[in-house]
Amino acid sequence: MVKVVVCGAAGGIGQPLSLLLKQSDLISHLALYDIVNAIGVAADLSHINTASKVTGHVGAGALAEALQGAHTVVIPAGVPRRPGMTRDDLFKVNASIVRDLAQACAEHCPKAFILVISNPVNSTVPIVCEVLKKANVFDPRRVFGVTTLDVVRSSRFVHEVKPQFEPHEIANRITVVGGHSGATIVPILSKINQQPHNQSISFTPEEIKTLTHRIQFGGDEVVKxxxxxxxxxxxxxxxxxxxxxxxLEASVRGKRGVVESTFVHLPGNPGSEWNQRFTGLDYFAQDVELGPDGVAKVLALPELSTEEQALVKIAINELKGNVTKGVKFITEPQPGAPPAAKL
Structure with a gap:
């Protein structure tokens, strides 16, 4: 049985995410958790004619039941960004939510894969990892910051400029490195025309500059x-x-060669040594090959153009503060910070 839990399932991300997951034959049990409305969302989704069972769980007292036996836990829980807010502004609220969910995972499903969507990902992923470390159940191969939206946006925005670029083709997946906010997002556009079917695509310096900025700050378009x-x-x-x-394709079905860009804890992950030396960071987003245990291999950063090297340097400098903020939230709790919930 493959049980996938969505924490924050009644929210703006959680509901459509749960709908999409309900369609997969890789999932046998979809457990939906939230502080309100998850039972109604589960009842609605349970009428869809796919084989997976759907259950709803509401409130802190129901979290243990939701997590028990989980193969994968996806965490979109938290407050959304409002106009004028940066992802970092979300930290004060979302940090404690993610901390409490990570603690519950440590207690009830310590071997589960944990996929963090809650922003700011550059800080919430370190929070999850530090909680799991304190509980002595941390496995760096099993915690992921979901930065896939930056990859999806990259493909779409490139297609708008170069219509011959097929955005939905998996072979056209654009590597995005760094993090998941603003200047920490670095799309590697210089490698597109090295793919055999995209050799006719080239960008002017102005197109590269415009595309990169739009990918980095695409979230602002939606907020506005x-x-x-x-x-x-x-x-x-x-x-x-x-x-x-x-x-799930890699861990359940055993499919080989599945690669996605994701924000991970580098130390302890296979193949991460070069990236650690290059960035000087413990956390970084780059291409990762997925496997039965989560991270099968962290792929080395591709050769970067001069412009991309400069962008990565900016990203590294900003990520240092983002990561430190998340780590210190657990290791050095501030006076007045909300205490960990009893779940």
Whole structure:
């Protein structure tokens, strides 16, 4: 049995994410958890004619039941970004939510894969890892920051500029490195025309500059367009489902050669040594080959153009603070910070 748990399943990301996961034959039990409304969402999804069972779990007292026996836990829980907010502004609220969910995972499903969508991912992934370390159940191969939306946006935005680029072809997946906010997002556009079927594609320096900025700050387009009603939910749900299903293809079905960009803890992960030396960081997003135990291999960063090298340097400098903030939230709790919930 493959049980997938969505924590925050009644929210703007959680509902469409759960809908997409319900369609997969890789999942036998879809457990939906939230502080409200998860039972209704589960009842609705349970009418869809696929084989997986759907259960709803509401409130802290129901979290243990939801997590018990989980193969994969996906965490989109938290508050959305509002106009004028950065992802870092979300930290004060979302950090404690993610901490408490990670603690519950450590207690009830310590071997589960944990996929973190809750922003700011650059800080919430270190929070999850530090909680698991304190509980002595940390396996760096099993914790992922879902940065797939940056990859999805890259393919779509490139297609808008170069229509001959097929955005949905898996062979056209664009590597995105760094992190998952603003200047920490670095799309590697210089490698597109090295793919045999894309050799005719070339960019002007201005196109590269414009595309890169749009990919880095694409989330702001959605926040502005929704005019106070939230941030990217549907596209994030699509990206979150894509990563979840890629992981299941590799870990459950045993499919080889499954590669996605994701934000991971480098130390302890196979193949990460070069990236650690290059970045000087413990966390970084790059291409990862997925396997039965999660991370099968962290792929070395591709050769970067001069412009991309400069962008990665900026990303590294910003990521240092993001990561430290997440780590210190667990290792050095601040006075007045919300205590860990009893789950």
């Amino acid at each position: 367009a929704k005019d106070g009603a939230g941030s990217a939910t549907l596209s994030m749900a699509y990206a979150g489902a894509r990563f979840t299903l890629s992981l």
